[in-house]
Amino acid sequence: MYTLNNFNVRTFLGQYWQKKPLVIKQGFEDFVEPLDENELAGLSQEPDIDSRIISNQDNNWQLNHGPFDDINALCIGAWSLLVQSVDHYIPEADALMRAFDFIPHWRMDDLMVSYSNKGAGVGPHLDQYDVFIIQGKGTRRWQVGLPAEFTHVRPHRDLSQITEFEPVIDQVLHSGDIIYIPANHPHNGVALDACLNYSVGFRAPTQQELLSSFADFALDKNLFQKRFTDEKIASRDFSGEVKIDEVSRFKNLLQQVLEKEHFSNWTAQFLSQSATHQGDDEQELEQFSIQEINQLIDDNTGFVRSLGIKPVFVEPQSTVREEFYFYIQGDEFSAPITSKQVVVDFLNQPVFNIYETIPEKHRVFFVQLLARLVNAGYRYPEY
Numbered sequence: 001m002y003t004l005n006n007f008n009v010r011t012f013l014g015q016y017w018q019k020k021p022l023v024i025k026q027g028f029e030d031f032v033e034p035l036d037e038n039e040l041a042g043l044s045q046e047p048d049i050d051s052r053i054i055s056n057q058d059n060n061w062q063l064n065h066g067p068f069d070d071i072n073a074l075c076i077g078a079w080s081l082l083v084q085s086v087d088h089y090i091p092e093a094d095a096l097m098r099a100f101d102f103i104p105h106w107r108m109d110d111l112m113v114s115y116s117n118k119g120a121g122v123g124p125h126l127d128q129y130d131v132f133i134i135q136g137k138g139t140r141r142w143q144v145g146l147p148a149e150f151t152h153v154r155p156h157r158d159l160s161q162i163t164e165f166e167p168v169i170d171q172v173l174h175s176g177d178i179i180y181i182p183a184n185h186p187h188n189g190v191a192l193d194a195c196l197n198y199s200v201g202f203r204a205p206t207q208q209e210l211l212s213s214f215a216d217f218a219l220d221k222n223l224f225q226k227r228f229t230d231e232k233i234a235s236r237d238f239s240g241e242v243k244i245d246e247v248s249r250f251k252n253l254l255q256q257v258l259e260k261e262h263f264s265n266w267t268a269q270f271l272s273q274s275a276t277h278q279g280d281d282e283q284e285l286e287q288f289s290i291q292e293i294n295q296l297i298d299d300n301t302g303f304v305r306s307l308g309i310k311p312v313f314v315e316p317q318s319t320v321r322e323e324f325y326f327y328i329q330g331d332e333f334s335a336p337i338t339s340k341q342v343v344v345d346f347l348n349q350p351v352f353n354i355y356e357t358i359p360e361k362h363r364v365f366f367v368q369l370l371a372r373l374v375n376a377g378y379r380y381p382e383y
Contacts, residue, residue, distance in 0.1 A: 002099040005029050009102045021144040024178040031176035034092035037115040043083050044068050055079035061155040078119035087111035088308030106271040106312045109201040116191035123161040124188040129204045135173040138195025143167035145186040217266040224257050264314045272312040272327035285377050293371045302351045302382040311347040
């Protein structure tokens with residue numbers, strides 16, 4: 001549905017990704033909006049969806065968090081409605097997000113959509129992640145600078161801005177235009193008239209987030225029980241002194257953990273999880289038996305990939321393995337290594353039909369896998 005134009009992936013990855021900003025004129029020719037401002041406002045009323053309204057009147061900045069019962073009461077002066085993870089709820093938004101899958105989808109975070117009236121923006125600021133911003137209806141002037149030291153200000157307790165910067169890009173974007181802004185590059189976008197913008201954001205976890213998640217993983221699985229040993233303990237004048245060699249032994253003990261296969265499994269599990277909960281509540285999901293899945297297949301039913309999910313697997317090592325593992329929302333799934341390619345092909349398909357894609361010799365296994373995925377809410381039958 002969405003195909004990038006006027007864009008060379010190899011050139012972009014080599015010269016721009018995490019290096020410098022770029023404007024892609026008519027990146028989407030005859031751009032079709034995934035939704036309109038009324039649908040966006042409807043999403044902002046949902047309690048499980050992260051939304052906010054940022055307004056500025058006479059240099060008085062306000063930020064209010066959703067859900068919103070009465071949006072109009074908060075739309076004062078120049079204002080913007082911003083809604084996160086729209087790709088988790090609108091199929092067309094999910095399709096727009098996947099147009100950028102030349103960056104691995106495990107690296108992607110979500111699609112944030114904003115609607116702004118004339119003069120609105122969130123002020124000059126820095127983001128800690130890379131972003132593609134697609135211009136929908138209307139026009140917006142974008143100014144982007146280069147990394148430097150800036151004075152940070154907070155015109156509102158929940159709003160971080162910086163002082164003025166020297167732009168290296170200063171352009172007006174029209175429908176279908178795209179701007180790429182690397183992390184830590186100052187930028188400011190101001191709506192020249194009522195407009196919609198679509199921001200494809202990318203994950204950039206901190207060391208703290210990685211350590212916290214890995215520690216939880218290890219505790220849940222009761223892993224890494226090896227204890228510290230020191231057969232040749234060194235004498236010292238002060239008993240409270242820790243020798244450098246002992247520090248190195250502690251480092252080595254932890255390094256052994258990172259070299260285990262468990263670390264690769266945790267990496268895939270961690271990266272498969274979206275920040276926003278996906279799908280319906282498990283208690284509300286319709287459960288299907290193997291027999292019912294078989295009947296749906298016999299009826300030539302397609303199975304649709306749920307929105308926002310990111311199947312992730314680690315590139316298999318050269319050692320011989322009997323199982324291929326992949327993860328969705330932190331859940332582990334396995335397949336015979338001989339079925340790896342057909343599983344990967346299946347995971348990449350938005351709509352899956354077993355008769356069209358899976359050889360008969362894999363049917364028994366795939367029916368079982370499909371039942372697990374459907375009952376977990378990661379696929380659903382297309383009636």
